[in-house]
Amino acid sequence: MESHLLNGVKTYAPSSREELMAYAIKNQQILVAVNAEKILHATKQSREIINRNLGYPDGAGAVWALKKKGLDAAKIPGCELWLDIVSHYYKTKTFYLVGGKQEIIDQTVKQLEKEFKGINIVNYRNGYIKSDQEKKDLISDIVSKKPDVIFVAMGSPKQELLMEEIQKQHSAVYQGLGGSFDVYTGNVKRAPHWWVKNNLEWTYRLLSQPSRIKRQIHLVRFFINLHLNKY
Structure with a gap:
């Protein structure tokens, strides 16, 4: 899968969601959404985070920028991608969810279990990690339960830094989701x-x-x- 630097941000150009998912699963990557704002306002820290991982074109701006470089890329909104991953792999992979308020994560898990019968969510917790001990406990639990896919919805760069820290102790596919749990549960309305x-x-x-x-x-x-x- 080809990539190009856009204002120093390494952005991959998958031809389809299926190609991106298969690549991430095979290489156990951290998926990071790249859009026009992240390209325009790139900082040393944000560039380094994205470039260490798998930046994909989340918005039309990133797609257009890649096409200007001669790469044909599909737009893959992160709030849809995580559900594509669930849909494709819920019968064969295990999942761990982190993020959102307690009522939102509870609602998310309940809705996933209803929509994807038999999905194996090994554990989940809200996104309010208030101490180093809570973070250590989370990482220990993930290492113990060995999920194949981990979704973290806490906003950037917090979610990416946490995923990188966990990945050092447990290899898996990771995706940062921002407010996707809120959208999925209908608590935040997405555009029609x-x-x-x-x-x-x-x-x-x-x-x-x-x-x-x-x-x-x-x-x-x-x-x-x-x-x-x-x-």
């Missing part, structure tokens, strides 16, 4: 399918939350830089 399909999810978010205008203005700069071949 038409907006997502036509790469206008950012527009829907802006219309729904006008306060995001300052954040979205930065995307204009991203597309100008992209047009000027600065990535």
Whole structure:
């Protein structure tokens, strides 16, 4: 699977979700979403985190940037990818979930068990790790239960740093999910399918939350830089 540096961010260009999932499973990688904001606002720390792991094109901006480099990549939203992984592997792999408020993670597990009959979730916990001891206990539990796939929904870079720390003691497939548990359980509404399909999810978010205008203005700069071949 080919990759390219976009403002110093190593971003892979999978042709399909299936290719990305198979590559991650085979190589036991940490999956990190890359979008226009992460490319535009890349820092030394964020670049190093993504470049150590498997950065994939989560948004249309990353896809367009890769295509400008001659790589044909599929857009793979992280909030969909983790469910694709579950759907493809729930009969053969084991899972561990970390993240969200207690009521959200409880609801997520209950919904997964209802939707994917027989799924083996070896354990789960909320994302509020308040001490080093709690983190040590989490890592010990993961090492003990040996899950094949671990989802961590805590936001970046916190989730990536935690996944890297766990991976040092237990090899598995990891994916950082941000607020995906909230979306999955319906506690946060995602853009309707038409907006997502036509790469206008950012527009829907802006219309729904006008306060995001300052954040979205930065995307204009991203597309100008992209047009000027600065990535």
